[in-house]
Amino acid sequence: MGGLDGLRREARIRWEKRVNGGIPVIYFGTASCGRAAGALESMQAAREVLSVLNVEAEIVEVGCIGPCYLEPLMDVALPGRPRVSYGNVTPEKARRILTACLRDGDLLPRQSKGHFGGDDFSEQTGIGRFFDQPMLKPQVRVILKNCGMIDPQDFDAALAEGAYLGFERALTLGGEGIIAELKEAGLRGRGGAGFPTWKKWQLTQQASGETKYIVCNADEGDPGAFMNRSLLESDPHGVLEGMLIGGLAVGAEEGVVYTRAEYPLAVERLKNAIGQMRAACLLGKDILGSGFNFDIRIREGAGAFVCGEETALIASLEGRRGTPRPRPPFPADRGYHGRPTLINNTETFGTVPAILREGGAWYRQFGTPSNPGTKTFSLVGKARFTGLIEIPLGMTLRRVVEEIGGGARKPVRAVQTGGPLGGCLPASRLDTPITYETMRDMESIMGSGGLIVMDEDTCMVDMARYFIDFARNESCGNCTPCRNGTRILFDTLERITLGDGEAQDLEVLERAALTMAKSSLCGLGQAAANPVLSSLHHFRDEYETHISDHYCPPAVCTELFEYIIIRDRCTGCGLCRSVCPADAITGGQREAHVLDIGKCVKCKACVRVCNHDAIIGVPVGSRAQALADGEAA
Amino acid sequence: MGVDITESMVDEFVAAGFLGNPDELIPLLQWTQKKEGFISKGGAVKIARFLEISEAQVYAVASFYTQFRFDKPGDNHVRVCLGTACHVQGGSELSQEAQVVLNISPRETTPDGRFDLDEVACLGCCAQAAVVEINGRIFAKMSREKLRKALDNYGRS
Numbered sequence: 087m088g089g090l091d092g093l094r095r096e097a098r099i100r101w102e103k104r105v106n107g108g109i110p111v112i113y114f115g116t117a118s119c120g121r122a123a124g125a126l127e128s129m130q131a132a133r134e135v136l137s138v139l140n141v142e143a144e145i146v147e148v149g150c151i152g153p154c155y156l157e158p159l160m161d162v163a164l165p166g167r168p169r170v171s172y173g174n175v176t177p178e179k180a181r182r183i184l185t186a187c188l189r190d191g192d193l194l195p196r197q198s199k200g201h202f203g204g205d206d207f208s209e210q211t212g213i214g215r216f217f218d219q220p221m222l223k224p225q226v227r228v229i230l231k232n233c234g235m236i237d238p239q240d241f242d243a244a245l246a247e248g249a250y251l252g253f254e255r256a257l258t259l260g261g262e263g264i265i266a267e268l269k270e271a272g273l274r275g276r277g278g279a280g281f282p283t284w285k286k287w288q289l290t291q292q293a294s295g296e297t298k299y300i301v302c303n304a305d306e307g308d309p310g311a312f313m314n315r316s317l318l319e320s321d322p323h324g325v326l327e328g329m330l331i332g333g334l335a336v337g338a339e340e341g342v343v344y345t346r347a348e349y350p351l352a353v354e355r356l357k358n359a360i361g362q363m364r365a366a367c368l369l370g371k372d373i374l375g376s377g378f379n380f381d382i383r384i385r386e387g388a389g390a391f392v393c394g395e396e397t398a399l400i401a402s403l404e405g406r407r408g409t410p411r412p413r414p415p416f417p418a419d420r421g422y423h424g425r426p427t428l429i430n431n432t433e434t435f436g437t438v439p440a441i442l443r444e445g446g447a448w449y450r451q452f453g454t455p456s457n458p459g460t461k462t463f464s465l466v467g468k469a470r471f472t473g474l475i476e477i478p479l480g481m482t483l484r485r486v487v488e489e490i491g492g493g494a495r496k497p498v499r500a501v502q503t504g505g506p507l508g509g510c511l512p513a514s515r516l517d518t519p520i521t522y523e524t525m526r527d528m529e530s531i532m533g534s535g536g537l538i539v540m541d542e543d544t545c546m547v548d549m550a551r552y553f554i555d556f557a558r559n560e561s562c563g564n565c566t567p568c569r570n571g572t573r574i575l576f577d578t579l580e581r582i583t584l585g586d587g588e589a590q591d592l593e594v595l596e597r598a599a600l601t602m603a604k605s606s607l608c609g610l611g612q613a614a615a616n617p618v619l620s621s622l623h624h625f626r627d628e629y630e631t632h633i634s635d636h637y638c639p640p641a642v643c644t645e646l647f648e649y650i651i652i653r654d655r656c657t658g659c660g661l662c663r664s665v666c667p668a669d670a671i672t673g674g675q676r677e678a679h680v681l682d683i684g685k686c687v688k689c690k691a692c693v694r695v696c697n698h699d700a701i702i703g704v705p706v707g708s709r710a711q712a713l714a715d716g717e718a719a
Numbered sequence: 720m721g722v723d724i725t726e727s728m729v730d731e732f733v734a735a736g737f738l739g740n741p742d743e744l745i746p747l748l749q750w751t752q753k754k755e756g757f758i759s760k761g762g763a764v765k766i767a768r769f770l771e772i773s774e775a776q777v778y779a780v781a782s783f784y785t786q787f788r789f790d791k792p793g794d795n796h797v798r799v800c801l802g803t804a805c806h807v808q809g810g811s812e813l814s815q816e817a818q819v820v821l822n823i824s825p826r827e828t829t830p831d832g833r834f835d836l837d838e839v840a841c842l843g844c845c846a847q848a849a850v851v852e853i854n855g856r857i858f859a860k861m862s863r864e865k866l867r868k869a870l871d872n873y874g875r876s
Contacts, residue, residue, distance in 0.1 A: 315843040
């Protein structure tokens with residue numbers, strides 16, 4: 087067998103020379119989210135500083151390391167010293183930091199977010215370790231091990247950090263051995279349903295047929311979730327290696343990555359990585375002299391959420407409308423072109439190499455006995471620290487929200503899990519450990535891993551309306567319960583948020599939701615009502631306030647509140663007046679301002695800029711009373 | 720039909736590496752849209768001929784997927800993200816603002832052909848919410864005001 091030892095040895099030397107070659111190294115996180123925050127502009131500024139200072143330095147683009155709220159992130163490693171990280175690096179800040187580091191040798195410890203070296207460096211410089219930050223310390227990085235650490239475009243970096251070691255071991259184990267290792271690990275499908283991965287692989291392996299396929303589901307359609315995008319952009323080889331191992335285990339010779347067209351950078355990095363694999367004989371005929379043939383191609387989705395469902399995805403691959411079909415037969419028996427097809431989520435494939443490399447027993451040390459291992463989540467919404475996180479399953483929501491997420495500025499009301507088909511768990515349930523089963527028992531789902539923190543400014547009825555609107559738009563229309571159910575739910579919720587709700591509406595919602603859950607054809611329709619059911623269950627009083635009092639306490643539903651400025655809180659700073667597009671706010675310098683509801687268009691511009699929470703929503707028509715109260719107090 | 724299909728038009732598909740099997744319908748639509756900006760009548764006919772299927776079959780598939788447009792797009796593409804994280808941070812207000820400022824609805828193009836507007840489910844930059852994408856560039860942490868300024872910079876008159 088050819089083996090990769092020689093190639094890997096050379097790759098290590100080249101990568102080591104690149105990041106430890108006696109000149110300073112500057113790292114930029116340039117995944118999509120870093121770019122959105124301006125990483126490319128900051129990187130350009132860094133290049134300019136280097137030429138002004140006349141310093142030679144290596145610039146390395148890395149992927150997403152997780153704390154998106156710190157984007158753009160820049161790290162500086164002076165020769166012989168570890169990487170030191172800086173957050174929210176605007177071009178101006180990049181110039182300042184680089185000038186201090188490179189010209190004066192001053193690492194600006196107070197501005198640093200941490201370093202990647204040992205304890206002695208902490209003592210020398212007073213800079214803490216990057217991974218000791220509150221957001222990162224409770225995390226375990228298995229899938230994200232290389233994300234933000236390596237240059238995702240540099241094959242040397244991936245090889246040096248252990249890419250394809252798992253595949254090489256898999257070659258020695260053979261199909262049965264690989265599946266046994268996955269069984270030992272206890273990995274469950276990370277697309278959200280939690281079906282044991284080894285079983286899916288075994289079913290596909292045992293299915294009869296010469297031609298079999300591997301499909302990687304990277305159609306990450308959940309709004310609010312970006313785990314797969316980050317992984318594909320930051321460590322594409324991690325996912326491709328998993329597919330390669332899958333092909334070997336089930337006896338497939340062709341793999342397809344089905345990814346969203348909205349992820350152009352992920353597609354670009356995948357293409358680049360596939361080219362590197364081909365050049366290294368990791369794709370094609372007789373891979374590494376083992377007799378195993380495999381190839382991978384990319385297919386871009388065309389914007390249909392339902393294509394995340396496996397049978398719909400396969401229909402789309404075949405050039406048809408992406409409508410699901412009843413199962414069985416499962417894709418393991420009859421999938422792409424009617425052949426046995428192993429279809430797994432991106433993260434599932436991304437976990438496989440570590441299991442093969444380190445062993446199933448090693449993987450099982452994380453998580454709980456029934457939910458082993460780690461899972462990535464995108465933690466967003468009103469949390470202070472937002473970003474991509476990886477935690478052992480079984481960790482409580484409270485730890486995720488309060489420790490990793492750093493809580494929210496205002497009290498947390500609810501956490502939405504599982505994307506648009508998941509549910510809202512109230513703050514009182516934060517002590518729930520995160521597992522497939524606990525999420526299901528609480529009328530939510532694990533889903534692919536979106537976690538959205540909501541505070542008291544979030545209206546639960548509006549959120550339910552938003553999610554149902556999404557499901558209604560994305561329902562393929564194939565089965566009646568989903569097509570009509572989403573319509574009934576949306577129309578009813580829309581009426582409630584407009585102030586036209588009626589007493590019997592809640593029962594209508596419940597009946598339609600249960601019908602959908604019981605009789606829809608695919609996962610979309612079965613779960614689409616979860617946001618309604620869970621919010622009705624946990625926040626029923628909020629629905630009732632909307633219907634009977636025509637009032638939206640969080641001041642979201644535009645027809646159901648009006649704004650006032652609380653005299654005692656207003657400092658007369660004038661910020662609100664300056665941003666009001668309707669000239670509805672008046673008041674002199676340092677005097678309490680007044681809002682004219684006749685002119686107010688409820689655009690919320692003033693609420694967003696007020697630093698004193700002085701502008702609040704009150705029930706329509708109650709303004710006189712509230713003003714009087716304010717003056718009396 | 721009034722659409723002239725010459726051999727050379729289909730040759731383009733062959734030159735781009737397409738083989739003519741039905742699997743390729745969506746990639747062909749994507750390729751055509753990338754080249755022409757939208758799926759024109761002529762584009763659809765061409766694909767139908769190439770794959771030896773009916774035009775109705777081409778439209779049946781194309782209309783299922785939100786990516787495909789059937790009208791000529793504007794010079795500048797504005798896409799407002801309505802993902803969950805952006806919704807919580809006011810994404811729908813940004814869409815309203817864009818609609819007012821450009822005076823068009825989503826999936827429309829301004830009469831002068833300078834801007835088109837789309838609402839998208841999620842651009843995957845949730846931690847930077849609310850985001851708007853203009854001509855492929857992502858604008859993070861947007862407000863009504865910042866959006867108006869950005870549109871001005873792209874030559875809104």
